Amino acid sequence: MATPMTRPFPSFEPVNPPVHGGREVALFAGCPELLGTPFSYGREEEIYGEGEDADVVYRVVDGAVRTHKVLGDGRRQITGFHLPGDLFGFEQGEAHRHSAEALSDTKVLIFRRSAIQRAAARNADVACHLWNMATRGLRHAQDHMLLLGRRSAVERVATFLIDVDERLGGTGTFALPMTRRDIADYLGLTIETVSRTLSQLEEAGTLLRTGGRQVSLRLQRLRRVVED
Amino acid sequence: MATPMTRPFPSFEPVNPPVHGGREVALFAGCPELLGTPFSYGREEEIYGEGEDADVVYRVVDGAVRTHKVLGDGRRQITGFHLPGDLFGFEQGEAHRHSAEALSDTKVLIFRRSAIQRAAARNADVACHLWNMATRGLRHAQDHMLLLGRRSAVERVATFLIDVDERLGGTGTFALPMTRRDIADYLGLTIETVSRTLSQLEEAGTLLRTGGRQVSLRLQRLRRVVED
DNA sequence: CGTGAGATTGACTGTACTCAAATGTGGTGG
DNA sequence: CCACCACATTTGAGTACAGTCAATCTCACG
Numbered sequence: 001m002a003t004p005m006t007r008p009f010p011s012f013e014p015v016n017p018p019v020h021g022g023r024e025v026a027l028f029a030g031c032p033e034l035l036g037t038p039f040s041y042g043r044e045e046e047i048y049g050e051g052e053d054a055d056v057v058y059r060v061v062d063g064a065v066r067t068h069k070v071l072g073d074g075r076r077q078i079t080g081f082h083l084p085g086d087l088f089g090f091e092q093g094e095a096h097r098h099s100a101e102a103l104s105d106t107k108v109l110i111f112r113r114s115a116i117q118r119a120a121a122r123n124a125d126v127a128c129h130l131w132n133m134a135t136r137g138l139r140h141a142q143d144h145m146l147l148l149g150r151r152s153a154v155e156r157v158a159t160f161l162i163d164v165d166e167r168l169g170g171t172g173t174f175a176l177p178m179t180r181r182d183i184a185d186y187l188g189l190t191i192e193t194v195s196r197t198l199s200q201l202e203e204a205g206t207l208l209r210t211g212g213r214q215v216s217l218r219l220q221r222l223r224r225v226v227e228d
Numbered sequence: 229m230a231t232p233m234t235r236p237f238p239s240f241e242p243v244n245p246p247v248h249g250g251r252e253v254a255l256f257a258g259c260p261e262l263l264g265t266p267f268s269y270g271r272e273e274e275i276y277g278e279g280e281d282a283d284v285v286y287r288v289v290d291g292a293v294r295t296h297k298v299l300g301d302g303r304r305q306i307t308g309f310h311l312p313g314d315l316f317g318f319e320q321g322e323a324h325r326h327s328a329e330a331l332s333d334t335k336v337l338i339f340r341r342s343a344i345q346r347a348a349a350r351n352a353d354v355a356c357h358l359w360n361m362a363t364r365g366l367r368h369a370q371d372h373m374l375l376l377g378r379r380s381a382v383e384r385v386a387t388f389l390i391d392v393d394e395r396l397g398g399t400g401t402f403a404l405p406m407t408r409r410d411i412a413d414y415l416g417l418t419i420e421t422v423s424r425t426l427s428q429l430e431e432a433g434t435l436l437r438t439g440g441r442q443v444s445l446r447l448q449r450l451r452r453v454v455e456d
Numbered sequence: 457c458g459t460g461a462g463a464t465t466g467a468c469t470g471t472a473c474t475c476a477a478a479t480g481t482g483g484t485g486g
Numbered sequence: 487c488c489a490c491c492a493c494a495t496t497t498g499a500g501t502a503c504a505g506t507c508a509a510t511c512t513c514a515c516g
Contacts, residue, residue, distance in 0.1 A: 071374070075378040077378045092364045120356070124349025142297060142326055145297075146307075149376045150416060188377030192463095192464080192506085421473075426496095
């Protein structure tokens with residue numbers, strides 16, 4: 001476990017960009033009083049489930065997390081993938097209305113909601129930051145609603161690949177950190193459709209697959225597929 | 229225009245329940261320093277568009293508002309309908325990433341973002357309330373993602389009807405305040421599918437249509453359609 | 457080298473979409 | 487009050503895109 005220390009972010013605004021291997025334990029820059037407790041989860045381990053008490057908020061330090069909702073018959077919608085730097089676990093009421101699991105071995109920082117609220121009351125910057133965090137999430141949700149409601153399978157997959165690439169550094173070459181099932185449940189498709197669509201994109205020379213999860217994107221062409 | 233006055237809400241938590249004809253101008257209870265400016269919009273009038281400066285936040289006083297995103301080719305996804313009491317117009321950055329229009333003649337209160345942030349810094353309750361507001365929006369967005377990604381047409385329409393009914397008083401009988409196009413663009417369907425689905429539900433004795441927008445729901449049966 | 461989970465591919469099906477026509481509704485002015 | 491109009495909604499016929507079911511392939515790991 002990393003020893004608690006206060007290394008603030010260089011800039012105020014971008015909390016999102018990955019901070020692989022970071023050892024920050026403060027929730028926000030310039031807020032040394034709001035410290036998080038390091039914690040680890042194994043691959044596929046549940047972080048919290050629907051209905052559980054929502055008295056803490058998490059920040060990913062290393063690894064990746066998915067949050068999702070399920071229907072009674074098992075249909076699942078993944079609402080987001082959370083990479084290093086991302087916050088997740090906000091909840092309006094007492095209990096979680098969705099679940100969270102680690103995609104791979106994952107390190108997080110845990111912050112008590114009560115402590116956050118106390119800090120927000122004392123420090124205007126913290127309050128502002130929280131507001132930004134939440135509206136950032138709202139924006140992502142709105143984008144994703146547009147994708148789920150109005151985009152075709154190819155567009156969904158292309159959008160997804162571009163997005164993951166950006167969040168992983170933007171080199172165009174990376175290993176997808178999740179299974180086809182997770183991708184399908186995020187995009188509102190089936191694994192078969194995701195698979196077929198990837199094959200179709202590869203056939204069109206829009207990407208290259210080398211081994212199971214590894215992909216190389218032709219970003220130009222991929223962006224032309226999305227066209228928004 | 230209503231004269232500014234400070235009538236705080238009786239309770240702290242529920243800002244959402246409709247306050248038809250309310251004349252409150254304070255954003256939150258117990259926050260007389262944060263006053264809004266009353267403003268009106270006509271039917272179908274644009275409140276703000278994508279790309280415009282997002283320096284204010286709105287609260288619906290009377291009427292109804294829709295917020296949406298569009299793709300280049302015109303495909304549209306409505307991300308939410310906002311009824312009296314609801315806040316909308318939050319944005320993470322400088323500019324709006326979506327648009328908002330009045331469904332019918334609508335009265336709103338306008339609050340400057342800078343004023344809100346100043347108030348949040350001074351008043352812990354306000355900061356807490358803002359946090360709640362934003363996470364409330366996030367929860368709705370997550371529910372809607374599940375609907376868009378994983379639910380069938382009948383389930384979407386049924387869910388929608390139940391939801392509108394609840395927000396309009398829960399009597400089971402009401403006039404839909406929006407067109408089929410709006411419903412379709414909210415549910416990720418086409419107007420034809422919405423229409424057919426309503427006919428199908430009526431045929432099954434799950435609801436009654438009297439005149440264009442007027443409906444009477446058999447809530448029991450309708451809930452059985454949704455089953456979650 | 458065998459095993460099993462994950463991924464791909466194939467054949468077929470079904471739900472929701474598209475295009476098109478008919479019907480209903482509310483508003484306006486004679 | 488009614489005729490007329492524009493527009494919203496419903497209904498119909500045919501299609502297509504993504505889903506289902508099932509077989510095969512790949513690859514990491516013991």
